[in-house]
Amino acid sequence: MIRISSRELAERMGLTASQIRQDLNCFGGFGQQGYGYNVTELHAQIGKILGVHAGNKTILIGVGNLGKAIAQHIDFEKRGCKLIGIFDSNHALCGKQIAGVTVDPIETLEAFCAANHPVMAVLCIPKTAAHDLAHQLVKLGVRAFWNFSHYDLRLEHEQEQIIVENVHLGDSLMTLAYGLQHQGDAHE
Amino acid sequence: MIRISSRELAERMGLTASQIRQDLNCFGGFGQQGYGYNVTELHAQIGKILGVHAGNKTILIGVGNLGKAIAQHIDFEKRGCKLIGIFDSNHALCGKQIAGVTVDPIETLEAFCAANHPVMAVLCIPKTAAHDLAHQLVKLGVRAFWNFSHYDLRLEHEQEQIIVENVHLGDSLMTLAYGLQHQGDAHE
Numbered sequence: 001m002i003r004i005s006s007r008e009l010a011e012r013m014g015l016t017a018s019q020i021r022q023d024l025n026c027f028g029g030f031g032q033q034g035y036g037y038n039v040t041e042l043h044a045q046i047g048k049i050l051g052v053h054a055g056n057k058t059i060l061i062g063v064g065n066l067g068k069a070i071a072q073h074i075d076f077e078k079r080g081c082k083l084i085g086i087f088d089s090n091h092a093l094c095g096k097q098i099a100g101v102t103v104d105p106i107e108t109l110e111a112f113c114a115a116n117h118p119v120m121a122v123l124c125i126p127k128t129a130a131h132d133l134a135h136q137l138v139k140l141g142v143r144a145f146w147n148f149s150h151y152d153l154r155l156e157h158e159q160e161q162i163i164v165e166n167v168h169l170g171d172s173l174m175t176l177a178y179g180l181q182h183q184g185d186a187h188e
Numbered sequence: 189m190i191r192i193s194s195r196e197l198a199e200r201m202g203l204t205a206s207q208i209r210q211d212l213n214c215f216g217g218f219g220q221q222g223y224g225y226n227v228t229e230l231h232a233q234i235g236k237i238l239g240v241h242a243g244n245k246t247i248l249i250g251v252g253n254l255g256k257a258i259a260q261h262i263d264f265e266k267r268g269c270k271l272i273g274i275f276d277s278n279h280a281l282c283g284k285q286i287a288g289v290t291v292d293p294i295e296t297l298e299a300f301c302a303a304n305h306p307v308m309a310v311l312c313i314p315k316t317a318a319h320d321l322a323h324q325l326v327k328l329g330v331r332a333f334w335n336f337s338h339y340d341l342r343l344e345h346e347q348e349q350i351i352v353e354n355v356h357l358g359d360s361l362m363t364l365a366y367g368l369q370h371q372g373d374a375h376e
Contacts, residue, residue, distance in 0.1 A: 051369030069257030080365030177268030181239030
């Protein structure tokens, strides 16, 4: 496919054509009236907007079940990130390879950050450890957090903005439970 | 704490007091002007609205890294669901216990559904398998899908509504990459 219309895009994405056009116009607009969008160009432009080629240096902390799954399941490079370090406080896990990266003891985190300057951290650690570790990481230069720790981080830094995505996996499960509950109500 | 005001709730949740009051009013409103909300009662009412005690029978399909992590990491019971079956097409995994549930071969899925009537399915299977399996499950009586398969399911059934939560873990990582990209722009 060489080109695609906003209507076709809308159908595929479950949005309206007008939403698609408005959203893309926020970034300058890449289509032509009556022609639509050149697919290759649109893909490249959206990639550029998202920063998928930025290769942001990323570390992951905590390789319990979830941390391990995130490290192995997520294609970091495709999403603008490069996983350069994995850390855990459990020394039995250290030395193992996960997603091609060796797990290092958490005690080496500070030296690693000083040497390698990661800008993003994936937190797969318990709730109780998240606040302190995140503040330590901000001091060590981390500017973005992908936080799976069940604790809503709010981080500030005097000069730069700290970006946080707090992921609560269970929330979408509750959305489903609510939906099922609601179906039941309608049938009563 | 016995009671809480909408202002206090708003501060904790990063919303406005007016949003909190509006949202709760959609379900009847549980507060009194000048008093706020009784914490125990509010907690119970929200739990009832969400259906957290419904114990919806749930099966999980696919115990690769992600499926295993979901089964072990998510507290299904706390979110209105009861994990009653786990299935995989890899016979080497069958017979193992994950989160207290024995992994069964996918070939036994139909008989299991006929006997146990699960209403919710967690799909941790590859993209290519998602469409067909989901349609099979709808025929077997499943009414809600928590879908981690990187494929946007849209399901219909002649009599009942099918609810789907398509989870794209990587999306929030791209949000972070975009944020970092944007920070850079501001500094230029």
